[in-house]
Amino acid sequence: MHELLKKAALVTVAAITAAAALTGCTSEPKTVTIATHDSFVISAQQIKEFKKQTGLTIKVVHLGDAGALTNKLVLTQATPVADAFFGIDNTFSNAALEGNVVVDDSSGLTPIDFGDVCFNYDRYYFEAHQLTAPADFTELVKPEYQNLTVIENPASSSTGLAFLATTVAQFGTGYQTYWRQFKTNGVKIDASWEDAYYVDFSGSSGKGAYPIVLSYSTSPADEVRDDGQSQTASMNSKCFRQTEYAGVLANAKNPGNAKKLVEYLRSSSFQKSIAESMYMYPSALYPKGVPASWAKFGTSATTTIGDKLNFATGRQSWIETFIKVFG
């Protein structure tokens, strides 16, 4: 009887060990989930390549725009929906840090790409009217540029918000005065970048009525005409630089796998695709790794402004001030 008990105990221990070993295997899953904003693009080719390198299958979870992405990650911080993230930018990084979304080490916020929000102007219009183009946004309130500018609403558009922040960085508490002047000077407010750029801007396919638009430094590369020149140009000083990060989520079930994915996003095979697929400059390669047309017509901004602002505390009151001026 005693012997029998001993045997039973042995078998039990063996079974438990085996079960533990088995679950140990299954707890290291073969997929890695990444939470991103809706503009994230990764090709089937790249997913295959990553699987070849690491044995992991990438699962992408889209969570809305950069703001919705960040806030949803903060709200689900305790039980995250993914292992890694991509697309929290410097306008939301404060919120992400305060919300303890990212792990607190070097792999926390890894820059993957960046873009510059700058004003573009229609060169044809300025030539035809023998008008000098403004050097930067502070000149847009001058009378010679009356009724020429279209921008996006910061309440509904990230480019609009980036520009609103630019004015806060430039003028401090006096930014309200700028916006009142801008309103008097006939600035048009559109809900989205698509509306402003493709419908109201005179230099793009929409051939609208406004020769100045709030867009990106890379946009002129898409407006190259038959003569090999771009119809538009970007005002490259005092732009807002938007940097997008990737990282491992705090409380991720598989931080090791997440780290491998973040490293892959910094690898040259992914970085090379960023310009074409997401219209951003690749952080690890730039000025290399962009199409030839960008090198000529879509270079990054010469000076940027507003990078140091704390959006987490300022965003809402800036937007409310804006609405008060234009409401």
Next chain:
Amino acid sequence: MKQIVKVAAPLIFIAVLFYFPLSSIFVRGFSLESFSYLARPSALGTIWFTLWQAAFSTLLAVAVGTVFAYLLYRKSFAGQRFLRSVLTIPFVLPVIVIAIAFSTFQIRNTSSNSIALIIAAHVFIDASITTRTLGSAWLSLGTELEDAAALDGAGRFKTFWSVTAPTLGTTFAAAAALTFAYTVSSFGVVLLVGGGVLNSIETSIYQQVFTYLNLSQATTLGLVQICITAVTFWVISRVSNQHLELGAVNQTSVQRIDKRDLPVVLGGIALAVCYVLPIWNVLARAFSLNFDLFGLDYGPLLNSLRNSLLVVFACAGLGLWVSHTLARSKTTWLLRALEFSYLLPLGISSVLLGLGYLLAFSSGPLPLRSSWLVVPIAETLLALPLVVRICMSALRSIDPELLEAAQLDGATGFVSFRFIELPLTMASVKVALGFAAIIAVGDFGASSFLVFADQETVSMQLYRLFSHPGIENYSSALTLSAVLIALTVLVLGVTSFPSSGLRIRR
């Protein structure tokens, strides 16, 4: 003992899944700092917009509903039944499809145009409810007084103003209050048409959570919303002792349509055209753009259908359990508590429940939020009060002598339920479960607070496609809307849902 379990189990259920999340809104929202936020012009503007647009929409919906109710319920003409079922479409269609339909009329970047469209969309939805409510009440009214007035030479309008309107007064008031309560908590229409620039309290809550990550302001706005709803329901209970009920409409006092009805008929036709136009616009645009039925992702639609199936099952089980307990037991304080706890949630909006779930179940002892079941559970809680209400009054209307006779013949509780009560109340139960399915399929508020990954519902998919740039997304949104309109018409055609009406009974 058995009785206590019968009452306690559903009490615990609703306490954990409704009152606990609701209380977490109170806990977070009740602070001096967030109340001072309410005094800000932006918050006051939002509250004011919410109230006046709801009041205005209600007024128009009652006016339109009166014309429709007169034509569709008081008069009789060929094709009337068909038109009645057409009028059910706005009620059954997911609200986000209606929002998309009306946004096809949007002139870019004019907020006054957006306001008009929001109100128009609300009237579109609300009038289908007011028509039913007023129509059913009108049906139960005799024609003698009106006939007498007509004999005295009063015209149609005069008869309506001096005879019909005063008699139906309380019905009008109740229908208006109910419509107001419904419209004050409208979410999808304002979010989609308002585009984040024009906000109601509900969309502000959404914006505070997902744009500004300001939970305390979101919860404070939630408290304001709860107060408005509470006051509205208090008014409903004051204006009349009537309560909402569903059942078959008996057609007794109808007359053929005649020449004197011409102005109303013309008005009705004009309104009907306005009703068809948005739907027509969706279909026309969907076909004129890239109409690619096979390029659509039907996963979210399947999620929604699966969720609604679960909700219907849960509501059938729980709803019948609770309503049977309420209808058949001796009234004790425990039973009163049960009745109260299941009827109160009727006024809570889907957005508030979603917010409560997000706050209560994201972490802590019950991290329900990370499971896909959270959406069908929340939707069950949204539908259950209505289901209990409908089933309870149906069960109570059964003649007690019938049940006593069965008991004398030795029928057990189950046998009498299965073979007497259920068959007698089947029509009402079906209607109740139909409502549950509609609520679940159309839900946008709760799910947009709770679904973060691959468990997207069809309403969320539509909103995502619509709010993303690019003509491809836009045409996918329209095509999917067209699919949902077709499905709705199909379901309405197959089921006999339209033949039963929402009515108010004394």
